[in-house]
Amino acid sequence: MEHKNYNAINKSVRKKDAMQLLLGKPVYTKDIAPENALVVKLLRSPHANAIVNTIDTKVAKLVPGVVDIFTWEDVPDNRFTNAGQTYPEPSPYDRLIIDRHVRFVGDVVAIVAAENEKAAKKALSLIKVSYDVLEAVLDFRKAKDSNILVHPEDNWVAPIDVGGSNKRNLVASEQSEHGDVDGVLADCDIVIDRTYHTKAFNQAMMETFRTYTSYDRYGRLHVISSTQIVFHVRRILSHALGIPKNMIRVEKPRIGGGFGAKQTAVSEVYPAFVTMKTGRPAMIVFTREESQIAGSPRHEMEVRVKLGANKNGKIRVLDLYTLSNSGAYGEHGPTTVGLSGHKSIPMYTGSLEAHRFNYDVVYTNTMAAGAYRGYGATQGIFALESAVNELAENLNMDPTVIREMNMLKEGMVMPAYYNEIASACALDKCLAHCKEMFDWDKKYPVRDMGNGKVRCAGIGMAMQGSCISNLDVGSATVKLNDDGTYTLMIGAADMGTGCDTILAQMVAECMDCSVDDVTVFGADTDASPYDSGSYASSTTYITGKAVEKACTDLKKRMCSIAAGLMDCNEDEVIFDEGKLRRINTEQSVTITDVGNKSQLNNDIVPQASASHSSPVSPPPYMVGMVEIELDKLTGEVTVLDYMAVVDCGIPINPALARIQAEGGIVQGIGHTLFENITNDSKGRPIESSLMQYRLPTRLDMGNLKVEFEHSYEPTGPFGAKSIGEIVINTPAPALAHAIYRATGVWHRELPITPEQIALGK
Amino acid sequence: MDITLTLNGKKITDQIDPDLTLFDFLRSHNCFSVKCGCETSNCGLCTVFFDDTPVLSCSVLAARASGHKITTLEGLQDEAKEFVGFIADQGADQCGFCNPGFVMNTIALLRENPDPTDDEIRQYLSGNLCRCSGYEGQLRGIRSFLDSRKNK
Numbered sequence: 001m002e003h004k005n006y007n008a009i010n011k012s013v014r015k016k017d018a019m020q021l022l023l024g025k026p027v028y029t030k031d032i033a034p035e036n037a038l039v040v041k042l043l044r045s046p047h048a049n050a051i052v053n054t055i056d057t058k059v060a061k062l063v064p065g066v067v068d069i070f071t072w073e074d075v076p077d078n079r080f081t082n083a084g085q086t087y088p089e090p091s092p093y094d095r096l097i098i099d100r101h102v103r104f105v106g107d108v109v110a111i112v113a114a115e116n117e118k119a120a121k122k123a124l125s126l127i128k129v130s131y132d133v134l135e136a137v138l139d140f141r142k143a144k145d146s147n148i149l150v151h152p153e154d155n156w157v158a159p160i161d162v163g164g165s166n167k168r169n170l171v172a173s174e175q176s177e178h179g180d181v182d183g184v185l186a187d188c189d190i191v192i193d194r195t196y197h198t199k200a201f202n203q204a205m206m207e208t209f210r211t212y213t214s215y216d217r218y219g220r221l222h223v224i225s226s227t228q229i230v231f232h233v234r235r236i237l238s239h240a241l242g243i244p245k246n247m248i249r250v251e252k253p254r255i256g257g258g259f260g261a262k263q264t265a266v267s268e269v270y271p272a273f274v275t276m277k278t279g280r281p282a283m284i285v286f287t288r289e290e291s292q293i294a295g296s297p298r299h300e301m302e303v304r305v306k307l308g309a310n311k312n313g314k315i316r317v318l319d320l321y322t323l324s325n326s327g328a329y330g331e332h333g334p335t336t337v338g339l340s341g342h343k344s345i346p347m348y349t350g351s352l353e354a355h356r357f358n359y360d361v362v363y364t365n366t367m368a369a370g371a372y373r374g375y376g377a378t379q380g381i382f383a384l385e386s387a388v389n390e391l392a393e394n395l396n397m398d399p400t401v402i403r404e405m406n407m408l409k410e411g412m413v414m415p416a417y418y419n420e421i422a423s424a425c426a427l428d429k430c431l432a433h434c435k436e437m438f439d440w441d442k443k444y445p446v447r448d449m450g451n452g453k454v455r456c457a458g459i460g461m462a463m464q465g466s467c468i469s470n471l472d473v474g475s476a477t478v479k480l481n482d483d484g485t486y487t488l489m490i491g492a493a494d495m496g497t498g499c500d501t502i503l504a505q506m507v508a509e510c511m512d513c514s515v516d517d518v519t520v521f522g523a524d525t526d527a528s529p530y531d532s533g534s535y536a537s538s539t540t541y542i543t544g545k546a547v548e549k550a551c552t553d554l555k556k557r558m559c560s561i562a563a564g565l566m567d568c569n570e571d572e573v574i575f576d577e578g579k580l581r582r583i584n585t586e587q588s589v590t591i592t593d594v595g596n597k598s599q600l601n602n603d604i605v606p607q608a609s610a611s612h613s614s615p616v617s618p619p620p621y622m623v624g625m626v627e628i629e630l631d632k633l634t635g636e637v638t639v640l641d642y643m644a645v646v647d648c649g650i651p652i653n654p655a656l657a658r659i660q661a662e663g664g665i666v667q668g669i670g671h672t673l674f675e676n677i678t679n680d681s682k683g684r685p686i687e688s689s690l691m692q693y694r695l696p697t698r699l700d701m702g703n704l705k706v707e708f709e710h711s712y713e714p715t716g717p718f719g720a721k722s723i724g725e726i727v728i729n730t731p732a733p734a735l736a737h738a739i740y741r742a743t744g745v746w747h748r749e750l751p752i753t754p755e756q757i758a759l760g761k
Numbered sequence: 762m763d764i765t766l767t768l769n770g771k772k773i774t775d776q777i778d779p780d781l782t783l784f785d786f787l788r789s790h791n792c793f794s795v796k797c798g799c800e801t802s803n804c805g806l807c808t809v810f811f812d813d814t815p816v817l818s819c820s821v822l823a824a825r826a827s828g829h830k831i832t833t834l835e836g837l838q839d840e841a842k843e844f845v846g847f848i849a850d851q852g853a854d855q856c857g858f859c860n861p862g863f864v865m866n867t868i869a870l871l872r873e874n875p876d877p878t879d880d881e882i883r884q885y886l887s888g889n890l891c892r893c894s895g896y897e898g899q900l901r902g903i904r905s906f907l908d909s910r911k912n913k
Contacts, residue, residue, distance in 0.1 A: 024861035118778075252858075257855075495856060655852040663855065666896065690801060699896075701895065
């Protein structure tokens with residue numbers, strides 16, 4: 001699709017903070033926290049399920065430098081959720097700051113506050129705890145209706161009925177069906193019935209969880225945290241600590257990556273509690289080990305797919321059942337699971353006659369899961385796209401052809417996606433484009449290299465959403481300064497993605513100015529307009545639209561001020577090439593004139609705020625293709641080329657959109673081939689460091705090539721949808737497919753390691 | 762114990778605990794560019810120059826630096842400015858947390874090998890993890906810096 005020429009959007013401008021970051025300036029939470037902050041450390045449970053019988057902190061408190069130690073006896077008894085979600089949260093209120101009942105290896109037993117790290121660590125080693133160790137439920141397949149209850153307590157609360165019950169280890173459950181699923185399945189020529197398993201992968205953002213807290217000059221709790229969700233953190237802290245929201249201020253500085261991990265208030269409550277109790281500034285920095293074993297990773301899921309098709313490759317029916325492991329607490333449990341069906345099944349709207357999607361989300365005595373880029377869609381898409389590849393190989397059909405036959409096309413109504421219309425969908429163009437760029441017809445056949453190695457290719461398609469429809473709120477305040485520049489104030493959180501910059505580009509486009517003339521401020525609950533936060537692929541689409549609306553309002557206000565200067569009616573004033581001109585005349589004033597006038601005998605505020613929500617969540621689409629070389633003896637997989645084409649509507653900043661896609665693909669390669677999360681028989685996590693949790697390096701990803709197909713989403717800013725999450729979804733099915741092509745074995749569990757390939761099972 | 766070293770060109774003397782890591786020492790001397798990502802020598806974020814060799818400061822004792830020259834990104838701003846704009850043009854800075862270690866090691870690479878191939882760049886920087894960018898944009902940035910230097 002052709003777009004008009006824009007002044008500031010669809011341009012690859014540098015991120016506003018780029019040079020500060022690249023030159024190592026002190027811009028992160030730990031860099032700006034004062035040195036005198038108390039060091040906060042957590043004593044963590046060595047048991048997966050236990051009751052703290054006695055806890056003795058007397059000796060530990062004698063360590064010089066230790067200021068105080070808090071246990072379950074010191075904290076409020078009101079349960080809350082750490083999930084960063086709009087109130088009332090779908091996630092159950094199942095946490096205490098410290099619970100006497102510890103529910104996973106790593107659960108918090110005590111909070112230590114000390115003058116320095118050495119004293120805090122020493123104190124940790126001197127706290128004496130005796131536990132009544134209970135049998136744990138570690139296998140999520142055995143959790144539902146187990147006689148071992150992860151949350152037996154009576155004050156467990158579900159703010160919204162999502163089909164959960166703590167007396168059944170059930171966080172949530174749902175059944176939904178469209179059409180006669182069993183009837184169509186019975187009538188199909190072929191039914192692929194397979195189960196796929198994905199693990200609780202860690203986001204492993206380079207900056208671990210961390211928070212600084214102090215009392216401000218008004219005696220309010222001031223929180224500086226590495227978070228994606230300043231407003232949700234304020235509410236969560238208010239709830240957990242039992243203090244009013246207006247007594248809390250939360251701001252985020254630069255963030256060293258989030259990927260959803262920081263959509264849960266993992267670290268905030270501990271220093272906040274210490275500051276409340278001691279009156280002193282406090283800081284917690286999670287070690288990498290803590291981030292690995294007590295973070296907020298992806299939900300482990302098992303997805304059973306029943307796919308019914310005709311011999312000619314027409315996919316007629318899909319029946320998905322997802323079992324999701326929420327771990328010891330329910331954060332994001334009821335919501336992530338939905339995407340495993342809602343953001344996979346609609347891709348086959350083109351031919352589907354019926355579909356069913358049921359799920360259960362269970363508690364186990366393992367690390368609590370949370371939000372991770374893709375948010376359930378990643379798991380569902382691995383399953384469904386693998387099943388479609390299995391169908392193609394079964395029917396001896398080219399898997400790109402089978403997709404062309406069945407895929408969603410623009411204008412279709414999607415019964416599996418809340419009956420939304422695919423108003424902007426270039427999925428078909430993405431496939432055609434990727435096929436040509438990748439040279440699919442040449443690379444798809446298995447090529448024996450004659451040295452024990454084979455080369456072959458695999459494919460995966462993906463979709464995601466752009467916001468949570470009818471729920472997310474994005475807001476923007478734009479104000480004119482007296483020098484003719486603008487300040488954009490937002491509550492969305494740039495976690496490295498560049499949203500400060502792309503939203504500034506939108507201001508520059510609307511106000512017809514340079515991106516350099518837009519300063520961005522955020523996010524701070526005291527000053528930013530309310531924004532749900534940066535998650536659910538919502539910032540470009542939702543906050544972007546709020547920026548557009550605010551700019552429209554600000555222009556009107558500026559025209560009013562200019563009208564006063566030119567002594568005419570405001571409807572006679574127009575924006576014209578960086579000036580405000582009286583229509584049909586040569587009379588004009590500059591933006592700076594208006595800025596100056598706004599500060600002299602003026603009663604029109606040169607500032608506008610707008611909020612935005614959307615009744616729809618338009619999906620972006622993507623096709624990814626991978627070529628690998630596989631060593632048949634060792635099982636080693638070398639990624640040669642990964643090529644992908646994305647339809648995100650219009651990329652507001654093509655360079656940043658491309659980096660999002662490349663980064664997402666490499667993360668996807670990571671969880672498909674290297675990253676693993678396992679526990680021993682007692683529930684103790686194995687991959688507790690980056691030595692064991694193997695992140696992809698620059699030697700592991702081959703050559704990446706990402707291109708875009710444009711569509712125009714009428715409800716998005718300038719036709720834009722989203723990019724942040726979808727990009728992680730294609731590597732798992734594409735790589736599993738290529739590995740099957742090389743070995744003849746389908747691997748239905750991630751990661752697919754050389755060992756598993758060599759063992760051929 | 763007392764140590765004397767040259768930090769970013771300035772001679773300093775300090776009293777330290779023998780078990781203090783060079784990483785903690787540097788941050789306590791306001792070298793905030795030095796970041797910690799893993800504590801197990803796996804991520805490359807804490808890379809600094811020990812004399813002129815890149816080392817992981819989380820795995821070096823501060824005591825070892827006595828009598829030596831330590832350089833962090835704070836001391837190499839001009840050399841870094843020459844090429845980091847090319848990374849910024851790719852948008853490959855992203856969250857930025859890995860940037861200082863990556864920039865330090867790239868400076869070390871280009872001092873050792875002023876005209877590296879793509880594979881040499883990947884190999885040399887393979888210990889510098891980045892979770893955001895997917896690495897390809899960083900490579901494009903370094904490549905376009907090298908190209909622009911050749912065309913000068």
